[in-house]
Amino acid sequence: MSVPRPAAVIVLAAGEGTRMKSSTPKVLHELCGRPLVDHVLAGARGLSPERLIVVIGHAREQVEAHLAATGPDARAVVQAEQKGTGHAVRTVLESVGTIGGTVLVTYGDTPLLRTETLAELLSSHAAEGNAVTVLTAEVPDPTGYGRIIRDASGAVLQIVEERDATAEQRAVKEMNSGVYAFDGLLLADAVKRVSTANAQGEEYLTDVLSILREDGHRVGAHIAPDHVEVEGVNDRAQLAFARAVLNSRILDAHMRAGVTIIDPATTWVDVEVTMEPDVVVHPGTQLHGRTSVASGAEIGPATTLTDTAVGAGAVVRNSVCDGAEIGPGASVGPYAYLRPGTVLGRQAKAGTYVEMKNARLGDGSKVPHLTYVGDATIGEGSNIGASSVFVNYDGVRKHHTTVGDHVRVGSDNMLVAPVTIGDGAYTAAGSVITSDVPPGAMAVGRARQRTIEGWVARRRAGTASDEAARRALEGRGSVSADGRETPVGGQDGPSGEQHRENSK
Numbered sequence: 001m002s003v004p005r006p007a008a009v010i011v012l013a014a015g016e017g018t019r020m021k022s023s024t025p026k027v028l029h030e031l032c033g034r035p036l037v038d039h040v041l042a043g044a045r046g047l048s049p050e051r052l053i054v055v056i057g058h059a060r061e062q063v064e065a066h067l068a069a070t071g072p073d074a075r076a077v078v079q080a081e082q083k084g085t086g087h088a089v090r091t092v093l094e095s096v097g098t099i100g101g102t103v104l105v106t107y108g109d110t111p112l113l114r115t116e117t118l119a120e121l122l123s124s125h126a127a128e129g130n131a132v133t134v135l136t137a138e139v140p141d142p143t144g145y146g147r148i149i150r151d152a153s154g155a156v157l158q159i160v161e162e163r164d165a166t167a168e169q170r171a172v173k174e175m176n177s178g179v180y181a182f183d184g185l186l187l188a189d190a191v192k193r194v195s196t197a198n199a200q201g202e203e204y205l206t207d208v209l210s211i212l213r214e215d216g217h218r219v220g221a222h223i224a225p226d227h228v229e230v231e232g233v234n235d236r237a238q239l240a241f242a243r244a245v246l247n248s249r250i251l252d253a254h255m256r257a258g259v260t261i262i263d264p265a266t267t268w269v270d271v272e273v274t275m276e277p278d279v280v281v282h283p284g285t286q287l288h289g290r291t292s293v294a295s296g297a298e299i300g301p302a303t304t305l306t307d308t309a310v311g312a313g314a315v316v317r318n319s320v321c322d323g324a325e326i327g328p329g330a331s332v333g334p335y336a337y338l339r340p341g342t343v344l345g346r347q348a349k350a351g352t353y354v355e356m357k358n359a360r361l362g363d364g365s366k367v368p369h370l371t372y373v374g375d376a377t378i379g380e381g382s383n384i385g386a387s388s389v390f391v392n393y394d395g396v397r398k399h400h401t402t403v404g405d406h407v408r409v410g411s412d413n414m415l416v417a418p419v420t421i422g423d424g425a426y427t428a429a430g431s432v433i434t435s436d437v438p439p440g441a442m443a444v445g446r447a448r449q450r451t452i453e454g455w456v457a458r459r460r461a462g463t464a465s466d467e468a469a470r471r472a473l474e475g476r477g478s479v480s481a482d483g484r485e486t487p488v489g490g491q492d493g494p495s496g497e498q499h500r501e502n503s504k
């Protein structure tokens with residue numbers, strides 16, 4: 001059966017959400033990478049409604065700003081005083097006018113409600129010719145919910161709140177979700193007649209059902225396939241429950257599409273993450289934001305990626321990457337940190353305890369160990385020695401370092417930006433590079449070593465070091481305690497020209 005396009009979807013999102021105990025409006029609390037209200041809007045957009053309306057009230061400036069930034073198709077209507085669900089709908093109709101066609105009413109705190117279930121509600125509403133169709137669910141324990149009381153034909157007679165229900169009615173397990181499909185013209189008339197004669201002095205949308213039935217119209221119900229879908233989020237415990245349910249759905253969809261997830265119990269994936277077939281996700285992995293992972297890549301264990309693109313066949317282990325781009329066949333980690341603006345080329349490597357920020361690493365280039373690379377461009381086939389630092393910040397401004405193709409930067413180098421190292425150049429281990437290095441050159445930037453013989457005997461006499469030194473010197477047949485200073489090599493000597501290239 002084709003799904004009729006709704007004339008409008010009204011999302012009620014004006015409540016304060018006091019049980020969240022938070023300065024953040026309830027509908028803006030995040031769940032798998034989206035605020036609650038965005039999950040609801042995504043479900044509604046799947047129906048292609050002619051109008052999408054969100055009723056806002058509490059913290060309306062924050063909610064309205066969010067809607068304007070992320071959902072310009074959603075019109076915000078302000079319910080200045082929160083006087084019930086019926087009042088919220090009446091406020092909408094007074095603001096936009098009567099809406100002909102089918103009007104779907106849902107809530108900003110029901111993030112698990114799927115488009116498919118809403119479409120089934122609309123189809124049922126149209127097929128039965130109802131004035132209103134309520135979405136219901138059969139729950140194992142209906143305690144606290146309003147019960148759906150039907151007649152012999154299956155039409156809804158009434159919704160009875162638990163405090164008003166008889167023992168027989170309390171035994172009914174079908175509950176009211178509060179989600180409705182209305183005939184828009186009938187809704188516009190009935191909502192004006194909702195009474196405030198109740199303990200809270202509010203206008204309840206449930207009363208519209210009674211009014212329509214008393215007017216001789218049919219009131220129907222459609223049972224959701226899973227009662228979990230219609231459960232709202234009112235506190236942090238329910239938020240955690242909803243997150244677990246949604247995460248399970250997301251993982252199930254990825255696995256059925258060809259992704260191997262070794263341990264779903266410890267894997268968390270946001271709703272906008274994309275993964276291609278033959279990706280392998282190891283335990284303890286979190287994929288956030290708009291992260292994308294191409295075919296054949298391996299992620300984890302113990303890895304967190306946020307807004308990061310991972311190329312085909314790449315491997316990322318025990319690492320944190322935020323806003324990075326990892327090329328095909330590249331290797332990251334273990335224990336690497338790639339910050340925003342980092343781009344790794346094909347077959348590149350950012351290894352153990354490497355941090356990179358706003359840096360490009362060319363195809364086949366490697367930063368294997370213990371290194372910080374910030375604000376830099378590194379060409380193809382280059383190697384950066386262990387314990388090196390790209391010194392990019394002078395206390396006021398950031399500066400850029402450029403390393404060419406097939407460069408060998410020695411271990412324990414400080415590259416003080418701005419500086420350029422030309423193609424094919426080498427730098428000696430332990431160097432501080434402050435000037436540009438021409439292509440093919442060897443740069444050495446370190447002081448001459450001084451050796452002061454006998455210093456321990458004179459300055460640390462009686463210590464374990466002194467005893468060890470004496471035993472060693474006696475074994476060699478020479479003991480010196482005269483404090484002579486001996487130059488050995490240095491910048492201009494043989495050791496200054498000997499380059500210690502970091503192992504790959």
